[in-house]
Amino acid sequence: MKTQADISHWMKYTLKGQTHRNLSVPLLIEKALERKEGTLTSSGAFSAVTGAYTGRSPKDKFIVNDPSITDTIDWGPVNQPMSPDIFDRLYMKMLDYLQKKEVFVFDGFVGTDKNHRLPIRTINEYAWHNLFVQQLFVRPISSDLENFTPEFTIISAPDLIADPQMDGTNSEAFIAVSFERRLILIGGTQYAGEMKKSIFGIMNYLLPDRDVFPMHCSANIGSNERTALFFGLSGTGKTTLSADPERNLIGDDEHGWSKDGIFNFEGGCYAKCIGLSEEKEPQIWNAIRFGAVLENVVLDEKRNPLYEDGSLTENTRAAYPIEHIPGARIPGIGQHPDVILFLTADAFGVLPPIARLTPEQAIYHFLSGYTSKLAGTERGVTEPEATFSTCFGAPFLPRPAHVYAQMLGKRIEEYNARVYLVNTGWTGGPYGVGKRMQLSYTRTMVKAALDGSLDQATFTPDPIFGIHIPDQCPGIPSKLLFPRNTWQDPVAFVTQAKELARRFQENFAKFISVDRAVIQAGPQV
Numbered sequence: 001m002k003t004q005a006d007i008s009h010w011m012k013y014t015l016k017g018q019t020h021r022n023l024s025v026p027l028l029i030e031k032a033l034e035r036k037e038g039t040l041t042s043s044g045a046f047s048a049v050t051g052a053y054t055g056r057s058p059k060d061k062f063i064v065n066d067p068s069i070t071d072t073i074d075w076g077p078v079n080q081p082m083s084p085d086i087f088d089r090l091y092m093k094m095l096d097y098l099q100k101k102e103v104f105v106f107d108g109f110v111g112t113d114k115n116h117r118l119p120i121r122t123i124n125e126y127a128w129h130n131l132f133v134q135q136l137f138v139r140p141i142s143s144d145l146e147n148f149t150p151e152f153t154i155i156s157a158p159d160l161i162a163d164p165q166m167d168g169t170n171s172e173a174f175i176a177v178s179f180e181r182r183l184i185l186i187g188g189t190q191y192a193g194e195m196k197k198s199i200f201g202i203m204n205y206l207l208p209d210r211d212v213f214p215m216h217c218s219a220n221i222g223s224n225e226r227t228a229l230f231f232g233l234s235g236t237g238k239t240t241l242s243a244d245p246e247r248n249l250i251g252d253d254e255h256g257w258s259k260d261g262i263f264n265f266e267g268g269c270y271a272k273c274i275g276l277s278e279e280k281e282p283q284i285w286n287a288i289r290f291g292a293v294l295e296n297v298v299l300d301e302k303r304n305p306l307y308e309d310g311s312l313t314e315n316t317r318a319a320y321p322i323e324h325i326p327g328a329r330i331p332g333i334g335q336h337p338d339v340i341l342f343l344t345a346d347a348f349g350v351l352p353p354i355a356r357l358t359p360e361q362a363i364y365h366f367l368s369g370y371t372s373k374l375a376g377t378e379r380g381v382t383e384p385e386a387t388f389s390t391c392f393g394a395p396f397l398p399r400p401a402h403v404y405a406q407m408l409g410k411r412i413e414e415y416n417a418r419v420y421l422v423n424t425g426w427t428g429g430p431y432g433v434g435k436r437m438q439l440s441y442t443r444t445m446v447k448a449a450l451d452g453s454l455d456q457a458t459f460t461p462d463p464i465f466g467i468h469i470p471d472q473c474p475g476i477p478s479k480l481l482f483p484r485n486t487w488q489d490p491v492a493f494v495t496q497a498k499e500l501a502r503r504f505q506e507n508f509a510k511f512i513s514v515d516r517a518v519i520q521a522g523p524q525v
Contacts (some may be wrong), residue, residue: 021105022145025131025291027105032127042303044290045318048128053189054313056197057173058395060189062087064178064322067490070306072205074400086168087178089407090185093167097160104130107148109138110199111511112331113263116212116256119152120199125157132192132293135321137199138267152182152202155196177201193317194307196270197396200254203265205398213257213407216393218242219250220332226333227262228450229255231392233341233371234315237424240273240439241343241446243283248329249322257336257411264332269325273318276307280439287324294318323375336415339450345425347372347386349434350497353476354445355421355467356459360521362419363409366391367401367511368504372425386500388507402513420449421467423464428486430496444475464497465504465523501525 009216023031029046032038036050062082063073073079104124111117120137124130133154141147153456162169173188184198203477204214204334209357218238227250228237239252252271271284273294278285288294293315298309310316321330342365346353357365369389377413390401397404412419424442426495428434447452455469464506472478487493 019105020100020103020130022107023104023130024141025134028127028131028134030292031104032131035127037126037128039299039303040297041288041294041305043288043305045288045292045305046128046131047294047297047299047305047453048190049296049312050190050192051337053173053191055315056193056395057171057175057189059170060173061175061395062177063117063398064176064180066178066180069179069423073398078394079398082168083177084180087176087181087185088188090167090169090174090176091181091183091190093445094155094157094160094187095186096155098125098155098491100514101125101157106130106134106137107145107501108134108140108267109144110203111256111263112138112265112267113256113258113260113334115236115260116210116258116263118152118199118203118206119148119150120152120154122154122156122195126190126427128293129156129158129192129195133195135291135293135319136196136268136270139321140352150182152184152199154186154198154353155182156186156195158187158190162188168476179205191295192319193270196266200265201396201398203254203256204393204396204404207256207291208407210349211259212331213404213411214253215257216253216264216391216396217255218252219255219262219332219337220244220247221250221329221334222247222450225335226339226450227337228339228341229262229337230341230343232370232424233345233364233389233392235272236343236345236371237422238343239269239284240281241341241443243281243325244284244443245326246447247450248327249325250329250332250334251322257407262334264322266322266332268319268321270284271318271320272315273307274314274316276309276317276318276465283325284318287320288318289320289324292318292320292324328358333509336411336417338415338417339414340417340419341446341449342366342392342419342421343424344370344374346423346498346500347425347431348496349426349428349430349487350423350483350493350500351421351423351465352462352469353423353427353441353466353480354449354454354463354473355462357421357467358521359409359412359419360515360517361467362412363405363514363518364521365421366408367405367514367518368508369394370504372431373394388503401511414436418449422446424436427483429488434486439482441476445473448475464501464525466521498525
């Protein structure tokens with residue numbers, strides 16, 4: 001089996017004259033246009049269409065079941081095992097395939113904190129994929145490249161199609177991770193987000209051993225140097241709510257929490273942009289310019305993006321360097337957070353728009369990870385589906401959930417962080433009856449939580465969920481704060497609320513070793 005050193009040797013000699021290393025953004029865009037991989041929009045962003053795969057393909061993701069890691073992985077439908085032999089065959093197939101191809105290489109880092117950053121290399125069949133990783137990961141300075149040695153390598157060949165019978169995969173696509181070989185193989189899918197999320201999974205495995213808590217969250221910081229974290233799955237508002245003109249963005253998706261504070265894993269942002277408007281999200285709108293990448297966004301005849309058009313997918317995306325956000329904190333490092341927000345898109349329409357959590361409730365809701373999968377985020381999801389994603393990031397967590405929950409609980413206690421549950425989903429009824437929570441209201445409530453004005457309210461425990469609802473919040477109609485009051489049929493509300501509570505209890509039954517105080521912090525029916 002080839003090692004990292006073997007890969008470097010192969011790149012240097014086998015592909016001599018066909019390998020482009022660390023090209024500048026303009027040169028990568030020039031190459032991508034020359035190869036007809038996409039086009040430029042009216043604002044100068046590069047626009048690509050990813051074909052059949054417009055979101056992550058979780059059923060095609062595997063971890064190699066090597067003896068060195070087998071007892072540390074939470075095996076199951078999320079972390080599917082692959083034998084070392086199958087991985088090795090895929091690897092050799094990929095090397096043979098790429099020997100005939102022009103490839104693009106990026107050397108950089110994951111992690112803005114130099115004490116915890118991971119050197120990575122990506123080898124891409126597509127020029128625009130190499131542009132994507134250059135804008136999403138942490139870009140090196142020239143001195144970093146003098147003796148650069150990657151600790152992990154991604155090899156991405158979207159046009160290499162797997163044969164499930166011959167290659168041991170579930171479909172033509174595969175995302176295979178080997179911790180022992182320090183390799184990630186991606187084939188059969190053009191969706192660029194697979195590279196980003198694969199590396200997130202790597203960090204989620206490595207960092208707990210260094211007493212660093214890896215988190216699927218966005219983060220920003222106020223003028224008072226107070227940091228806030230926003231946990232949530234794709235589409236719940238992490239990127240939107242953290243891109244606040246009154247605060248400085250640390251990062252929009254993936255962070256670590258060490259003894260020194262918060263640090264961003266990435267050097268860019270990956271925003272969902274269906275329905276994007278300049279009025280509602282000006283920072284993201286203006287970030288989509290030359291150097292940014294658009295995925296699956298329909299363009300008009302003048303190459304203007306039609307952000308309302310979801311005909312290709314609801315999971316339209318924009319990737320851009322964090323420098324495109326005015327006032328972004330560079331490098332992406334902040335102090336220990338004093339406010340943590342769990343974002344949930346409640347398709348049942350029964351959770352309050354904001355509620356305070358006790359430390360035990362925080363652990364309960366972190367382990368539950370309740371939200372709704374939004375349309376297009378994964379293959380086959382066409383409308384919101386209620387789901388429980390452990391730690392608000394189950395698809396990316398190789399280790400058992402209790403590892404991450406214990407780290408969160410320890411930090412909440414040590415740094416006295418306040419925790420809130422924020423419903424960015426539906427109000428006045430479930431999906432199809434009620435309406436999506438108004439973004440301006442959510443922003444106002446988040447601001448009140450961050451500046452402390454919400455602490456002046458009187459909090460009432462919800463009779464079913466037990467979470468503490470404020471009786472008032474500046475700028476918010478009091479009726480909206482209590483979801484029962486927004487429904488036309490109170491009986492239907494109680495029925496729906498009890499059904500969601502039952503699902504919470506059913507889901508939480510798998511956490512049999514959790515402290516009894518945490519179990520009792522959940523919904524009571």
